[in-house]
Amino acid sequence: MIKVLVVDDLGFMRIALRQIIEAEGDLTVVGQARNGVEAVEMAETLKPDVITMDIEMPEMDGIEATKRIMGFANPPPIVMVSSHTQEGAESTIRALRGGAVDFVSKSSSFTQNDLGQINKELRPKLRQWAGQRPRRQLPTPVPVKGKALEPTQDNGRTLDTARTGEGADLIVIGVSTGGPQTLPRLLMAMGPVPVPIVIAQHMPEFFTRSMAEFLGQETGLNVFEAASGVQVGPGAVAVLKGGRDWMVAPKADGFVVRGASAPGTVHPSVDTLFRSAALAARRPIAVILTGMGDDGTEGASHFHRRGLPVLVQTPETCVVGGMPSAAIEAGHASHVLSIEALASRLSRWAKSNRIQTSASVS
Incomplete structure (x- = not known):
């Protein structure tokens, strides 16, 4: 009972x-x-x-x-x-x-x-x-469903920095349960970057505006709620409006948010955002953070097929590790990292002229 x-x-x-x-x-x-x-x-x-x-x-x-x-x-x-x-x-x-x-x-x-x-x-x-105690500190990483993944391991793939001389042009982030605790840590550790960031946080319509305001206050970054027609340029952080689904499309000096329709019970859909980003951007990076379920895994497959990076939070450091674990099990995660390592990698790639991509995609 x-x-x-x-x-x-x-x-x-x-x-x-x-x-x-x-x-x-x-x-x-x-x-x-x-x-x-x-x-x-x-x-x-x-x-x-x-x-x-x-x-x-x-x-x-x-x-x-x-x-x-x-x-x-x-x-x-x-x-x-x-x-x-x-x-x-x-x-x-x-x-x-x-x-x-x-x-x-x-x-x-x-x-x-x-x-x-x-x-x-x-x-x-x-x-x-019930029975899941809130995490008070980051635990020592343990194997995920039989896969021995260290906090900064690259999931067994050979990575080749010489494949591209171009840096990232878009960062898309999917997150659900635990997002209000995790997103401020990630964004503050990253600091300002010259790349648009678009976040799909599972939340009802009323809550994402407050979430965006909270993130802006906590991080000092240019964070705002985005819906149809809103442009996201370099250095901006857009939190997609809750309760429905969105995609991104290319536009001069950035990207624009467009309405979309997706099956499922969680919104905004991370899969929908990732699929559109893999088509709209030349060098996007996908990030999957804490959350329940497997939203983001199917969208990450589009990055995987293009040999683009999919960075996931180490499941053991999540409030709920379902979303990252699903991407790992599907073989779509190119990097499994702690929040601090994720932030360091994203900041470095966003500010440099090259990113790491997988050398081979199975």
């Missing part, structure tokens, strides 16, 4: 969340806190497997409570249950940056408290995170 602590200042929401959580019999609510102070106390005494956390509460809000719980020696994962508004999105991003692992919107464009939406999303996320 998965033990859940529910934190919300509204009695109605605590009752509703309990009914939703316990509906299928494998999750049980072991405690209900009315504010952040109670949440911290109950998290320590009840030792739940996972916590649902409201944001706006009296005495101590969910952001501060999350930070304090993350200070425990063995903190449980925290899933934020937030308002589907611009203010709620901004607060959610801060909570994710503070250590929360995921979020569910408690409202939608139709109603302030959309219990149907919560019922659809909450239980699967609680099951996914």
